[in-house]
Amino acid sequence: MNELWNQIELSWTWLTASSQWHGPDGIPHRLLQHVWYSGVSLLCAAVIGLALGLLAGHTGRGGFLAITLANVARAIPTFGLVLFVVVIDYSITPVLVALVALAVPPILVNTFEGVRGVDPDAKDAARGVGMTGWGVLWHAELPMALPLILLGLRTSAIQVVATxxxxxxxxxxxxxxxxxxxxxxxxxxxxxxxTVLVVALALIVQLIFAGLRRLVVSPGLLGSARPS
Structure with a gap:
């Protein structure tokens, strides 16, 4: 217990030292780098995962292929992928590629399952008032799938921040x-x-998504999301 307390005290001393908050090796600079890596990776993964998930879930086609590809991506060791690609191209690109590969599966799977799981009666009602296929997707399927979609985005965001x-x-x-x-x-x-800084950033990301969920999801759907 004493050893743990000593480590906490030493870490607090390091975190609160003024020298850690200035310069290229300071916490603000390193934090901005970390947020940039994470943000770019999550944005790219969201574009890929949402597009494929919405398309497969809405049309009912390609779902098996999408889930298979997502599972294959999950099986790729992120650290090994980084080291492999760095040998070919020594730049930040390999890191971003690895993070995108890590982030796509939860977004893709949750988006697909969320859209596919929308009540058929709700879709029939949307078509009954004259909505086209894309109208049904944007005005009926997407809003009802939002809890699962946001869960997938949150899961990916936390994984990316940590990784x-x-x-x-x-x-x-x-x-x-x-x-x-x-x-x-x-x-x-x-x-x-x-480590404390990474954990704190992950907790902040989780709180942001919790607030976003309450802001954009209909109150009647708040309890409908299940873990990815």
């Missing part, structure tokens, strides 16, 4: 820089401090 620490391994920035450098130097104050 973006791998950007530091091939020599790039982000909060993972503290963890990698701390392990290399045997400086566990740095490791714990970096």
């Amino acid at each position: 973006a620490t791998i950007a530091a391994y091939p020599g790039f920035g982000g909060l993972g820089r503290y963890i990698i450098d701390g392990l290399a130097r045997g400086d566990y104050q740095l490791v714990v401090g970096g």
Whole structure:
């Protein structure tokens, strides 16, 4: 217990030191790098996952292929993918590719399941008032699938924030820089401090999605999402 308390005290000292909040190795700079890596990856994954999920769920075609591809992407070791592609192209691109591959499956699967699971009576009613196929998707299926879609986005966002620490391994920035450098130097104050920052960022992301869910989802649908 004393050892744990000492680590917490050392980490707090590191986090609150003024020197950690300035310069290219300071917390604000590393945090912005981490948020940029995570945000770009999540945006790309959302475009891919939402497009494929909405299309497959609405048309009822390609669902098996979409789920299969998502499961294959889940099976790819993110760290191994980064190291493999870095050998070919030493840039931030491999990290982003790996993070996108990690983030697409929950978004794709939840979007597909959310749209496919919409009550057929609701879709029939939308068609009955003269809506076209795309009108049914945007005005009936999408709103009712939102709880699951947001759950998929939240799951992906948290996974990406946690996994973006791998950007530091091939020599790039982000909060993972503290963890990698701390392990290399045997400086566990740095490791714990970096870990605390990553966990705090993941919790903030979760709170943002919880607020977004309450803001955009109909109250009658708030309890309808199930884990991906």
